[in-house]
Amino acid sequence: MRRLGVLGAAVIVTVGLTACSVKQDTGGAGDGTPKEINFLTFETPNLPPAYWDAAIKRVTDKYPDIKVNKQVAPTTQGRTAYAKQLLQSGQFPDVMIAVDPAGFAEAGNLYDWKPGELGDFQFPDANPIKGGHHQLPANTQTIPPIYYNKKMFADAGITATPKTWAELVQASEKLKAKGLQPFVIGGGKDGFPAAMIMTGVVSVDVYGKTPDWLTQRRAGKVKFADSDFQAAVAKFADLSAKGLLDKDSVSRDYAATEQAFLDGKGAMYPMGNWFAANADTKKHDFEIGVFNFPSDSGKLVVPAYTGGGMSVNAKSKNLDAAKRFAIAFQTDKGQIDASVKADGLVPAIKGYQMPSDIGPVLKAGYELYKEAVDKKAVVNSFGWETADDGFLPGFKEKFYAVAQDLVTGRKSAADACAYLDTEWEKAG
Structure with a gap:
């Protein structure tokens, strides 16, 4: 993407820092009444039910006033279509992850994150829709090596x-x-x-x-x-x-x-580079390597996408709880570490340090991405863009x-x- 060659450089600079910069706000609703929200997720071989359950529990342990009902999209890539069905039936979730915001945002169904709420993210201006920001810019993925x-x-x-x-x-x-x-x-x-x-x-x-x-x-x-x-x-x-x-x-x-x-x-x-996590952990009897998608001339061009995070229902009856849950989930170091290892992403969170024990395939793919950033060779990944250029x-x-x-x-x-x-x- 046009911004990513510049933005990606920030990943390389900040990835070596020691801690996530997310503020550990533990304040709740104050009246003891549970704030119930529905959270639309998806499951893949890399992100099974146990991943989501553990991540949700870490956030609700931090915010005991929030009760989360997990919903699962019926197919791995059908979550956007499923979210549309839920909207049409009056069951639009309070929080959803990796749902394409196009269409939802323009119709006023997604909360427009304010600059002050995006301070923990490296690329707060990524993927605008008509000047607004309706999906947390949580991570970068190369698609496809x-x-x-x-x-x-x-x-x-x-x-x-x-x-x-x-x-x-x-x-x-x-x-x-x-x-x-x-x-x-x-x-x-x-x-x-x-x-x-x-x-x-x-x-x-x-x-x-x-x-x-x-x-x-x-x-x-x-x-x-x-x-x-x-x-x-x-x-x-x-x-x-x-x-x-x-x-x-x-x-x-x-x-x-x-x-x-x-x-x-x-x-x-x-x-997509999320496969690297399974390449490093799932059983196979051969060594796996990775290379960049080739061009005609050999010129380095690496497709990537930054975004994919949570969106919040602008009309949620528990909007504050939904926002708190979304930010806390995306910036929780335990969740980020787990998703790095499980899904091979590059977190776009200020101050986050990649785990030292990532596997060799994930590490090799990350090195390819760093080279592309250094050489300003990163472009959008066709078909994975969101927002105004999607x-x-x-x-x-x-x-x-x-x-x-x-x-x-x-x-x-x-x-x-x-x-x-x-x-x-x-x-x-």
Whole structure:
């Protein structure tokens, strides 16, 4: 993202400090009446129920006047759609995490955090919607690096990680020639695993040249069918046309996709840096490496996103309790440490120190991110942006669907881009 190259530098400067700067305010409501709030979460292989329960308990131990009812979105990537359903049925949660604020904020359904309330966050101005801030800017994630099976690379005679797109294709063809599946991808009910390669190639090729491309799309200055965007999509479609993607795998959900890589069913796994946590902790019988998504020329371009934190229902009957819970949850060092190890994120909290015992894959990915920040090579991650420079409401599902159509060959690159333009106009 345009801001992230500058903002990310703050991560490198402050990450070595010794303590989180969050203020330990233990004040409650004062009248002894429990303030009940509903908290919409999501569960993944990295963030199981026990993670959420422990984090909630730490906050409610601190604020005993707050009672939290945990709600869980039915699919890992369906939380925004589920939040919309809850809003329409009059059950909009008081607090929600990693829900895309677009649409909710403009309609006045999300609380607009004030500058004085964001003092513990490194990037308080991240992801504005019409000048307001409706989601706590809690962490940074790179989306996607490419994780790889070092044994399969060695077996295929690949001696160096790809730095260019041509090298990536060549490595994929060597793997295929050895009878090895080059990429592990998915889709299914979660959608996004099918789109990871498309996210990478568009971020690197399009945003690498025009960092504000999606902002320009919102303004009607560019289209998906334009040559630069369509050329990036064609590279993704070409992988499938060459037999380098498993067309049948798009029915596989996120958890099964991750497990397929850990089970050695493919050599490369394009995924957000949250996978690093499981790469370091889950059982597998090979060494995992990681490299940046390659560009045509080898120029370093690293897609990333800062945000993903909590939003609060502006109309919550217990608004103060909801706000206190959200801030305390996001700045609790125990929760941050657990989420770093479980989900591989880079916390965007002032004064936070990364745990010394993070695993080698997470550490390697973090070093790649630091290099990108140092070289001012960080751009938005296509499809993961929020706020004024993000997708229009409801468009993300169209993006996931078209990515699956490109993998299976149901759409050509030209057809896919024309479809995206049509759906964009409908969403607008």
